[in-house]
Every structure is written in C-alpha cells, then in structure tokens.
Amino acid sequence: MRVVICGGGVIGACTAYFLSRHGVDVIVVERTEVAAAASGKAGGFLARDWCAGTPLDALARRSFALHAQLPEEIAGDWGHRPMTAYSGFVADDNDPRRNTPSALDWLSDGVVIAQRIGTTETTAIVHPQKFTSAMMNAAIVQGAELRRTRFTGIVRDGDGARAKGVEVDDSIIEADAVVIAMGPWSLLAANWMSLPALYAQRSPSIVYDTGTHVSADALFLETKIYGETTSVEVFPRPDGSTYVTACPDTGAFPTDPIDVRPEPNSMKWVEEISGRLSPLFRPEKIIAKQACYRPVTEDGLPLIGRVPQDERLYVATGHSVWGILNAPATGEALAELIVEGATRNVDLAPFDPARL
Ligand SMILES: Cc1cc2nc3c(=O)[nH]c(=O)nc-3n(C[C@H](O)[C@H](O)[C@H](O)COP(=O)(O)OP(=O)(O)OC[C@H]3O[C@@H](n4cnc5c(N)ncnc54)[C@H](O)[C@@H]3O)c2cc1C
Known part of the structure; x- marks a missing residue:
C-alpha cells in the first residue's frame, strides 16, 4: 500500500x-x-x-x-522536558506590587506569579x-x-x-x-x-538566548501594552533558549509558506513586553524574530x-x-x-x- x-x-x-x-x-x-x-x-x-x-x-x-x-x-x-507552569501578571505602574521582587529570580520586579497551573506530571515542552x-x-x-x-x-x-x-x-x-x-x-x-x-491565525514570537539562567517554568501572563490587555506566553527550553509569544494579529495569508513574515508593529510590542518581563530578554540576545499561522476550523x-x-x-x-x-x-x-x-x-x- x-x-x-x-x-x-x-x-x-x-x-x-x-x-x-x-x-x-x-x-x-x-x-x-x-x-x-x-x-x-x-x-x-x-x-x-x-x-x-x-x-x-x-x-x-x-x-x-x-x-x-x-x-x-x-x-x-528534541528537548522533551517535563516542566511546571504558572499563571500571573505584570503589575501596572499604579499597582503597589510594581516594585516587589518576583517569586522567580530571573524575572523583573513587578512580575507577579499568581498560581501554579501545571506540574511536571501534567505539563512539558x-x-x-x-x-x-x-x-x-x-x-x-x-x-x-x-x-x-x-x-x-x-x-x-x-x-x-x-x-x-x-x-x-x-x-x-x-x-x-x-x-x-x-x-x-x-x-x-x-x-x-x-x-x-479553514482559517489562518497569525502570531509573532521571539526566541532569546537565555543560557542556563532560566528555570524550567512555563509562564502564562497578562500584561498591558498601549492600554490593551494581552496574554504573553514564555517557554524556556532545555537548549538554553526561551520562546516568547504575544499579540496575535491578522494579516494577508501568503500562498507560499516562505513568505510568512511578522507584522512589524506586533513584533515591536512582543519585544517591548519581553523587555519588561526579564533583564535577560535584551535585544542583543535575540536568536529569532518570526511569525506563523495556526490552522483553525x-x-x-x-x-x-x-x-x-x-x-x-x-x-x-x-x-x-x-x-x-x-x-x-x-x-x-x-x-x-x-x-x-x-x-x-x-x-x-x-x-x-x-x-x-
Ligand atoms: C505562535 C504559535 C505558537 C504555538 N504554540 C504551540 C504550543 O506551544 N503547543 C502546541 O501544541 N501547539 C502550538 N501551536 C500550534 C501548532 O504550531 C500548529 O497547530 C501545528 O504546527 C500545525 O501543524 P501542521 O503540520 O498542521 O501545519 P504546518 O506546520 O503549517 O505545516 C504545513 C506544511 O505544509 C507545507 N505546504 C504548504 N503548502 C504546500 C504545498 N502546496 N505542497 C506541499 N507542501 C505544502 C508547508 O511548507 C508546511 O511545512 C502554536 C502555533 C503558533 C502560531
């Protein structure tokens, strides 16, 4: 056959x-x-x-x-690794927790870890x-x-x-x-x-070289960018890179996969949000800026x-x-x-x- x-x-x-x-x-x-x-x-x-x-x-x-x-x-x-997952948020400028150290030491002050939502038994990468x-x-x-x-x-x-x-x-x-x-x-x-x-939904993402400084915790955070609340997902990988995605957008869907590109504004916002999350997310540590389309029914x-x-x-x-x-x-x-x-x-x- x-x-x-x-x-x-x-x-x-x-x-x-x-x-x-x-x-x-x-x-x-x-x-x-x-x-x-x-x-x-x-x-x-x-x-x-x-x-x-x-x-x-x-x-x-x-x-x-x-x-x-x-x-x-x-x-x-391919770096299969069980990991913990947390939800949380970035405290606003007027939130008293703005200057409180985060529960995870590689994150910036004001990144509040609210709840554990996955354990090494239930979540992985x-x-x-x-x-x-x-x-x-x-x-x-x-x-x-x-x-x-x-x-x-x-x-x-x-x-x-x-x-x-x-x-x-x-x-x-x-x-x-x-x-x-x-x-x-x-x-x-x-x-x-x-x-x-079938529909195509685009999201931008950035991959940072973070070495061994980042714990094996997936993060699902809420933050505000230019007055809009957005979700940001952070996935540290065993190869020393960390993946950040946020700000899904709409864009013309190209007929050739090679022509898929991030929308410049969305990419700028993901970079800005990342910079607020951790001092490890610096421009000179960027390995890839990319976008991709999910297939949706x-x-x-x-x-x-x-x-x-x-x-x-x-x-x-x-x-x-x-x-x-x-x-x-x-x-x-x-x-x-x-x-x-x-x-x-x-x-x-x-x-x-x-x-x-
Ligand atoms: C930003 C983002 C983050 C995501 N994160 C996760 C996650 O953490 N966990 C998770 O489970 N899922 C995640 N997903 C979803 C996941 O990536 C997709 O559901 C999955 O990759 C779809 O796989 P696929 O093989 O169906 O399609 P694709 O990966 O799109 O593969 C389709 C292939 O078909 C090829 N092709 C296209 N046209 C032709 C043609 N005419 N002839 C021959 N080949 C062709 C393309 O080149 C491509 O290689 C994420 C998606 C996005 C966009």
Whole structure:
C-alpha cells in the first residue's frame, strides 16, 4: 500500500512515522522544508489535561503519553522536558506590587506569579522544529521518502470517482491513499474535495538566548501594552533558549509558506513586553524574530479522517493552538484508520471532516 502525505509539518511527519511503522510505503510531499511553518515556530508547550471536558481530551491525553514515550523509541534529541507552569501578571505602574521582587529570580520586579497551573506530571515542552524533524527522520529510517515539491492537485481515476494520486510540480505520484496535512494551506485542496472552511491565525514570537539562567517554568501572563490587555506566553527550553509569544494579529495569508513574515508593529510590542518581563530578554540576545499561522476550523476542533465522498482521501489539519501536543495521537490514529479501517486508542468521530 502506498500513501502520499502532502505537508511536512508536525502532523505530516507524525503520520508518516506511524504509517511507516505499519509497513506502508509512504511519500511525504513538502513544498519548502520540514517544519518550515508553524511546526518549526511554535512554542512546543504540552499539557496532559488542559482539554479536559472537551472533545479533545482523549486525543490530548494519548498524545501527551506518546510524547513521553517517543524519546525512548526514536533517535534524536528534541528537548522533551517535563516542566511546571504558572499563571500571573505584570503589575501596572499604579499597582503597589510594581516594585516587589518576583517569586522567580530571573524575572523583573513587578512580575507577579499568581498560581501554579501545571506540574511536571501534567505539563512539558518539546523543541517543535527538532521534534518534527526527528519524527520525519524516523519515518525515513523506516522506509518513507521525503520529496521537496509542491502539491498542485488530486489525480482521479477514469470515471473521476476515486483519487488515484497527487499532481506535484512536474509529475504525478500514484497512491492508494492521500493525506492532506498542509496546515492552513490545506484549504488549497478544497478545489478537488469537499473540505470545511479553514482559517489562518497569525502570531509573532521571539526566541532569546537565555543560557542556563532560566528555570524550567512555563509562564502564562497578562500584561498591558498601549492600554490593551494581552496574554504573553514564555517557554524556556532545555537548549538554553526561551520562546516568547504575544499579540496575535491578522494579516494577508501568503500562498507560499516562505513568505510568512511578522507584522512589524506586533513584533515591536512582543519585544517591548519581553523587555519588561526579564533583564535577560535584551535585544542583543535575540536568536529569532518570526511569525506563523495556526490552522483553525469553524468549531475549533481539528479535521482528522476520511474526506466525504472519496474513500481514498484523508485530511489531518485544523489543530489550532495544540498541534504540537496532538500530533503523535493524530498520526497514530490516522495510520490505524488508513491501514486497519478503525482506530484503537482515540475515537476520531468528533473530528470527522463531514461534521461541518
Ligand atoms: C505562535 C504559535 C505558537 C504555538 N504554540 C504551540 C504550543 O506551544 N503547543 C502546541 O501544541 N501547539 C502550538 N501551536 C500550534 C501548532 O504550531 C500548529 O497547530 C501545528 O504546527 C500545525 O501543524 P501542521 O503540520 O498542521 O501545519 P504546518 O506546520 O503549517 O505545516 C504545513 C506544511 O505544509 C507545507 N505546504 C504548504 N503548502 C504546500 C504545498 N502546496 N505542497 C506541499 N507542501 C505544502 C508547508 O511548507 C508546511 O511545512 C502554536 C502555533 C503558533 C502560531
């Protein structure tokens, strides 16, 4: 059996890994490079039970467990590390706590840690670009092939009823099944199949070189910038870098992932906010200034499963803010669905593309 996966982000890479474990002949078609988009520029924060009470709960719990297991199974170091998580806020100028030392010594005075919201049992982090690459490499070791080319269409059989492969820049790749996993660019495939609406939401982020000075604590803080309250997320990584994101914005969604750029004002605000959080967040310590688009559906749940009216076409996208977390269980379940016709660990019914 041959399966073509379109998109080499975290969802495509995890699907390739689990499909190749079933002995399937896998070809991944990636337009730019592995983890070129959100999967290389996300925070990489993982939480076991933050989706409790929602249809995502089982997918998140299974994924969290797989994230802990995968470092034992495949080669590479992508910085999987359990960590504590705290919520808090930056005290305003007129707040008496403005000059109070923070509970975490690497943060500036006035950064108030309010509550512990995750423990090393329930929250963790990975370096998303390294994780995605490691999953793709592990798939390649198991026989998968990565082709750097652009998906341009679905090829159908004689009477047009069933897909028989994909068209890429300069050729056709025949396949028994096709998986569309191009993040927000999956919408391109709607020209050839019935896909629900998909939106792209942009966020800027900055990665700082903070060395060994920062504790393994994820922070979810509220702060004000030019009178507006915004949330800021801070994720220290085991490789000595710290990731900061805030100020999601809207912007024209480029057709080529290589053209994704941060909006200059949003980037300036993230830099300004970071500077208030810690003296470690200095301009000369910046490693990367970047932006990426999350794929979002109308009901906020991912699309995972067979596309209506074509038994050979599958989609896996729309993972929004939890794509890095939920990629392993998505890949595992989709591989089971394609190869065995049913899933073993996670029920994909809430994510059926036909629901919208
Ligand atoms: C700022 C930010 C922070 C985030 N933080 C977290 C976090 O802490 N934890 C978490 O779990 N999630 C996080 N996310 C969400 C997560 O990044 C995404 O849900 C996830 O990366 C989506 O992965 P994907 O594989 O679906 O898509 P993408 O990563 O977008 O990959 C799609 C791939 O398809 C390729 N492609 C596009 N068009 C074509 C074509 N025509 N032919 C072939 N290939 C094509 C692209 O080059 C790209 O490599 C964050 C997202 C953002 C924006």
